[in-house]
Amino acid sequence: MTKTLATFTGRMLLVGCGNMAGAMLDRWLAAGLDPALVAIVDPFAKPREGIAHFAALADWLAAEQGAEWIMLGMKPQQLGEVADDLTPVLTGETHLLSILAGVSLADLALRFPAAKAQVRILPNLAARIGAGVSAFATLGDVDAAAVAGLLDPLGTVVALADDSTMDLITAFTGSGPAFVFRLIESYAAAGERLGLSSDDALKLAIATFGGSTALLADSGEKPGVLVAQVASKGGTTQAGLDVLDEGGQLAALLTNVLRAARDRGRELADIARGDG
Known part of the structure; x- marks a missing residue:
């Protein structure tokens, strides 16, 4: 409707x-x-x-x-x-x-x-x-x-x-699109460094991220379920996931990103109140 x-x-x-x-x-x-x-x-x-x-x-x-x-x-x-x-x-x-x-x-x-x-x-x-x-x-x-x-x-x-x-949600969804755009930009840059043309790398990155999020939203499944459908033991996807998952570095990085944005929101609140 x-x-x-x-x-x-x-x-x-x-x-x-x-x-x-x-x-x-x-x-x-x-x-x-x-x-x-x-x-x-x-x-x-x-x-x-x-x-x-x-x-x-x-x-x-x-x-x-x-x-x-x-x-x-x-x-x-x-x-x-x-x-x-x-x-x-x-x-x-x-x-x-x-x-x-x-x-x-x-x-x-x-x-x-x-x-x-x-x-x-x-x-x-x-x-x-x-x-x-x-x-x-x-x-x-x-x-x-x-x-x-x-x-x-x-x-x-x-x-x-x-x-x-709200301070966390500001970071999570308000700032979130910029973080996603940066991830796509970096993903495309990685493809370019490994041999793709800049135009092809960006086009493929946008389509990959867009299609993946659309599939996730349509499926109603948890992300991990779809990860398992793409990855197979000993395969190419799992080799890449092993790098992403090593030492919990990706989760730690994103936590630090959100923390920095959240804390800046709190600083802006102090400024708006005249405390900063």
């Missing part, structure tokens, strides 16, 4: 519209969101047809336009710069959405107590094509059906009981 926003109502203000917020907006527009309901406060935002674009928050405030939905999509360390100006336009009808890494629901509630609800969302870039992952948690008098309807067109949606694991 097509996930549509053609019946979505309520004005939306995007405070910041960089890569991630822009990907979400592009998908929402493709899903039928009326661009006349959207305003953007971001002097660097990519123009979107039919959307009112304001270079600065002061311009939007001067226009005296309300918004039932306000999404924070700038850098988390910029929260202090916009909080004071944004506070007067938040009302008991406003859902405050945030995709700011490291900024907790408690932080949002402290900064913007007048909002009807605070919704912390962790999307990823594949939302642009409706294949993303959006984990979210809420605080306050949230319209759960409306929030779910807004996130559904972006891809897989995971509702969390609270935001206690």
Whole structure:
């Protein structure tokens, strides 16, 4: 069934519209969101047809336009710069959405107590094509059906009981696409070093990763089951797996990658609160 926003109502203000917020907006527009309901406060935002674009928050405030939905999509360390100006336009009808890494629901509630609800969302870039992952948690008098309807067109949606694991999920799914892209890039580079042309190596790497993840998702099996279907004792696949699995080095490397990204999220939270 097509996930549509053609019946979505309520004005939306995007405070910041960089890569991630822009990907979400592009998908929402493709899903039928009326661009006349959207305003953007971001002097660097990519123009979107039919959307009112304001270079600065002061311009939007001067226009005296309300918004039932306000999404924070700038850098988390910029929260202090916009909080004071944004506070007067938040009302008991406003859902405050945030995709700011490291900024907790408690932080949002402290900064913007007048909002009807605070919704912390962790999307990823594949939302642009409706294949993303959006984990979210809420605080306050949230319209759960409306929030779910807004996130559904972006891809897989995971509702969390609270935001206690959000820093890890930021690293795991939010940063995850970049890690996967780097793995594909490195896989292609390895093929090129061993004799493939750069074009063939990248094309084959993309197809191999894409086909493998699609098969895994379609099969409903654990990854190890499919590993066993590809590998045979003493064969070529097992020879490569022996290198990957030696000393648990791959798992250790990925754990360190996620830990570094998670910890940086916590540092950004301290900066956003003015503690850093």
